[in-house]
Amino acid sequence: MRNGGPRKTIGHTSCDLYGSQRRTGKVVLDGSVATSSGVVLRNWNNSAVSTPRVVVVPKNLQELIDVVKDTKYPSPLRVGGSFHSLNPCFATDGTQILMCHFAQVDIDVVTSTVTVGAAVKMIEIRNRLRPYGMQIAVAPEIGNATAGSVSCCGTKDASLGRFGSGQVSSTVIGVKLVDADGNVETITEADDPEKMRIVRSSYGLLGIIFEVTFRIEKQSILSYDYKIFDLASVPSRDKLFGGADGVLAFCLPYSNRIIAERRRAAGGQACISRFSRFKRLVRDKIWAEKASLLVTLVPYNWFFNIFDRVLVLAFRILSLLGGFAARRADSNINYKFDRIDYFDFTFWAIPVSRWEEFIPKYVTFCRDYFRETGFRASLVSSVYFINKDRKALLSFSPSEDIFTMDLADSRPNDPLWIEFNRRYDAFVSEFGARPLLNQTKQLSADIVYKTLGNDWSEFLSYHKENDPSGRFLSKYFVDLM
Numbered sequence: 001m002r003n004g005g006p007r008k009t010i011g012h013t014s015c016d017l018y019g020s021q022r023r024t025g026k027v028v029l030d031g032s033v034a035t036s037s038g039v040v041l042r043n044w045n046n047s048a049v050s051t052p053r054v055v056v057v058p059k060n061l062q063e064l065i066d067v068v069k070d071t072k073y074p075s076p077l078r079v080g081g082s083f084h085s086l087n088p089c090f091a092t093d094g095t096q097i098l099m100c101h102f103a104q105v106d107i108d109v110v111t112s113t114v115t116v117g118a119a120v121k122m123i124e125i126r127n128r129l130r131p132y133g134m135q136i137a138v139a140p141e142i143g144n145a146t147a148g149s150v151s152c153c154g155t156k157d158a159s160l161g162r163f164g165s166g167q168v169s170s171t172v173i174g175v176k177l178v179d180a181d182g183n184v185e186t187i188t189e190a191d192d193p194e195k196m197r198i199v200r201s202s203y204g205l206l207g208i209i210f211e212v213t214f215r216i217e218k219q220s221i222l223s224y225d226y227k228i229f230d231l232a233s234v235p236s237r238d239k240l241f242g243g244a245d246g247v248l249a250f251c252l253p254y255s256n257r258i259i260a261e262r263r264r265a266a267g268g269q270a271c272i273s274r275f276s277r278f279k280r281l282v283r284d285k286i287w288a289e290k291a292s293l294l295v296t297l298v299p300y301n302w303f304f305n306i307f308d309r310v311l312v313l314a315f316r317i318l319s320l321l322g323g324f325a326a327r328r329a330d331s332n333i334n335y336k337f338d339r340i341d342y343f344d345f346t347f348w349a350i351p352v353s354r355w356e357e358f359i360p361k362y363v364t365f366c367r368d369y370f371r372e373t374g375f376r377a378s379l380v381s382s383v384y385f386i387n388k389d390r391k392a393l394l395s396f397s398p399s400e401d402i403f404t405m406d407l408a409d410s411r412p413n414d415p416l417w418i419e420f421n422r423r424y425d426a427f428v429s430e431f432g433a434r435p436l437l438n439q440t441k442q443l444s445a446d447i448v449y450k451t452l453g454n455d456w457s458e459f460l461s462y463h464k465e466n467d468p469s470g471r472f473l474s475k476y477f478v479d480l481m
């Protein structure tokens with residue numbers, strides 16, 4: 001930590017990612033190094049915090065290498081991307097690295113790739129590709145997630161078609177990183193597919209990624225419509241799809257309903273009318289803002305029950321109005337850090353062969369917890385259908401297609417929500433489910449070994465070989481080993 005030279009508060013730097021962080025404590029910056037006293041960096045919804053002794057903002061590759069090599073920057077070294085993970089995977093009591101100076105975007109239409117700095121957000125990549133009529137093949141709702149994070153963590157959207165990927169990391173074909181010895185490594189799918197496979201789910205434990213190359217493709221336009229089913233007789237996967245290319249569904253276990261958002265490829269030339277754009281806007285407003293705002297303002301079970309019905313009605317109306325058409329990448333949303341309401345969710349991927357067995361048990365599980373504690377989740381559980389994908393060692397769909405069942409609520413730090421997640425982990429792990437180490441809540445070593453099995457052990461031996469001194473190893477990950 002340097003002390004000389006001019007000092008200023010870090011919130012006044014050009015580092016927007018950090019500037020938008022809600023934080024407490026005093027931070028002073030000298031050059032690119034912030035000495036922090038009592039600083040607390042929070043994730044988006046304040047359900048996970050980091051308490052670094054040092055915050056560093058390397059301006060270029062050489063400074064990043066110096067940070068990794070120089071032990072005056074205390075371990076563990078953890079990057080903070082845009083702090084949208086849902087557990088403390090980014091947290092450190094050592095050094096927090098902010099990559100905001102790694103922000104270049106290079107589009108190569110000839111090789112169908114885009115190469116970006118680690119800090120570039122998905123929504124910016126979307127915007128930069130649009131004039132070229134190109135897109136990344138997986139378009140998650142989270143537009144804020146950074147390239148560095150999505151290249152080594154789990155980020156998903158519903159798959160399209162029989163073989164379309166639903167994992168953003170599978171669209172990554174190369175990364176550059178600084179490893180635990182301070183060496184720069186270039187890892188590509190073409191030259192070392194096995195190493196690329198490990199890096200895609202390495203969660204920052206193999207190095208600091210500073211550059212990412214994604215495969216890109218022609219922009220696609222989708223038509224969206226909605227169909228509502230009663231869960232009293234669980235619709236089969238095929239019935240839910242109704243011949244669509246992809247489905248994201250909203251499950252309402254307390255109201256016995258599931259709303260299927262069916263997505264169909266509409267052909268590149270399909271036109272998007274103004275009315276379509278309006279309907280898309282309404283859908284996104286409900287999804288990203290209004291739902292959590294209303295249940296935050298009226299946090300009572302009777303209102304959650306009413307709101308379930310309002311949602312069903314809203315999607316029924318959207319459907320009666322003919323659904324809408326939109327570009328696939330329109331899904332990316334820029335979630336504001338400053339808002340009066342926040343939501344929280346967990347992630348679990350369940351093999352699709354267990355669908356009809358799982359759903360009634362899930363409904364019972366949710367209702368039993370409600371009967372016992374009086375707590376019911378205030379928001380819908382999201383159900384993404386995603387194809388089998390073995391491109392990452394810790395992929396959540398390594399052996400067959402999956403559906404997710406992501407419990408969501410508007411009270412991130414309520415003890416009953418935390419306990420609900422603990423019990424859900426135990427419940428869902430009985431169904432061959434797989435977690436994500438950046439999105440699943442309340443994980444324990446027992447649950448991770450049980451669900452990721454040999455893949456987790458293989459990853460840990462690889463990590464030990466590559467980072468024997470634990471330069472990148474934080475308490476969060478130690479607790480899962």
Ligand SMILES: Cc1cc2nc3c(=O)[nH]c(=O)nc-3n(C[C@H](O)[C@H](O)[C@H](O)COP(=O)(O)OP(=O)(O)OC[C@H]3O[C@@H](n4cnc5c(N)ncnc54)[C@H](O)[C@@H]3O)c2cc1C
Pocket residue numbers: 044045078079080081082083084085086089090091099118140141142144145146147148149150152153154155156157203204205207208209210335438439
């Ligand atoms: C409102 C909201 C909506 C969301 N919607 C979706 C969704 O639609 N689909 C979905 O899949 N997920 C979703 N998520 C989860 C989120 O996308 C993921 O958790 C994602 O990883 C967050 O990216 P980030 O840039 O904020 O990463 P951070 O939370 O900052 O970091 C995540 C992890 O990556 C590591 N890391 C980050 N950058 C680097 C780097 N350059 N090198 C090495 N390690 C690095 C960090 O240390 C940490 O371990 C959502 C989250 C929120 C809060």
